[in-house]
Amino acid sequence: MRALVLLLALSCPALADVPQVQTDIPPVAALVAQVMGDLGSPGVLLDKGGDEHDLHLRPSQMRALNGAQLLVWIGPELTPGLDTARQSVPDLQSLALLDDPATLRQDYAGGGINPHAWLDPTNASRWLDLIAQRLSALDPDHAAIYAANAAAAQAQIAALDADLARQLSGLTQSFVTYHDAYGYFTAHYHLPSAGGLAAGDAAAPGAARLSALRAQAEQGQIACAFPEAQHDPALITNLAQGTALFIGPPLDPVGSTLDPTPQAYASLMTALTQSLLTCANKP
Ligand SMILES: [Zn+2]
CATH class of the missing domain: 3.40.50.1980 (Nitrogenase molybdenum iron protein domain)
Structure with a gap:
């Protein structure tokens, strides 16, 4: 068995270096998936039909988080339950997108930060760079691929944004x-x-x-x-x-x-x- 594992690791050395990534919600997973491209795919912790403000991990999801090197998420403002869970996982890196100083942040009319920041495509575009940078730090061998994938995804978001703006006028x-x-x-x-x-x-x-x-x-x-x-x-x-x-x-x-x-x-x-x-x- 050990020999087989060793053989597999030797035959695809690149695969062993690509980080396991978990995400909170599908739009964040999509941005990570675009940056990872053919190298891998992130997990997503929100259940189908789930309420993002009431995200609590089941044991199987907790195991998935334990197997990850990186959590890419909006932040505790959106999913307070995930904040508690991720702090219990040793060595799990966190990229909380709302924490980025260049992210456009908005308050609710009644006060308090509105965490639904992915609904502004300017933020999604910015986050592609952040995701590529963090993945590259964990996996420098693939830095050029992450950067190129992020740039391609940014071009797609720019085209999408222009199309939606035209329709919504x-x-x-x-x-x-x-x-x-x-x-x-x-x-x-x-x-x-x-x-x-x-x-x-x-x-x-x-x-x-x-x-x-x-x-x-x-x-x-x-x-x-x-x-x-x-x-x-x-x-x-x-x-x-x-x-x-x-x-x-x-x-x-x-x-x-x-x-x-x-x-x-x-x-x-x-x-x-x-x-x-x-x-x-x-x-
Ligand atoms: Zn919401």
Whole structure:
């Protein structure tokens, strides 16, 4: 057995050096997967359909984290449960993307940092460099590949961004979303958002928030309301009842329904755009 392992290690020495990487959410996994290219693929810890604010690792996920050299994640502001878990793993390196001084950071209207920063493609593009740098530090032999892959992914994001900006220029109607996650997206694309029904951590909204939004809807200040993939649509349905609010398709800001493929970032941003555009094209 030992001889076989040795033989395998000798026959593909490059493979042995590529770090095992875990990530928090599919859009981050997608950025890492683009930088790793053919060298490897990262794991993702958020379950399909999971709520990013309520991420707690099962024993099998804890084992996966234990086998990793690097965790690439947004940071404790998004997934406090993962912060506790990763601190229990000795020698696990952490790249918390929100900590980067060049990352655009945004506060919620009610205070506190909004961690949904991947929804601004400027950040995603910046993070590709950070990921390439960190992987290169762990695996210098492949530094040129990581850098080239990051540059290619940045070109794709620039093209995607231009395309989405062109499409979203047609969206002038104000809309409300289930949770207050979209500030980076609405600021970047200059969209007239009325914010979230629930707060940024997706905790259920209070009666005051509900009646304030209802009054805005009755006065015609909000045209559309969007439920979310991970949350019961009943609150949005209740808000819309008796008003002219158009209920759009469920949004998935964290890509929880997506496989963590290299294309997942573009898929998430494209799906979000197409869903929001139903508000511009509603009957
Ligand atoms: Zn969220």
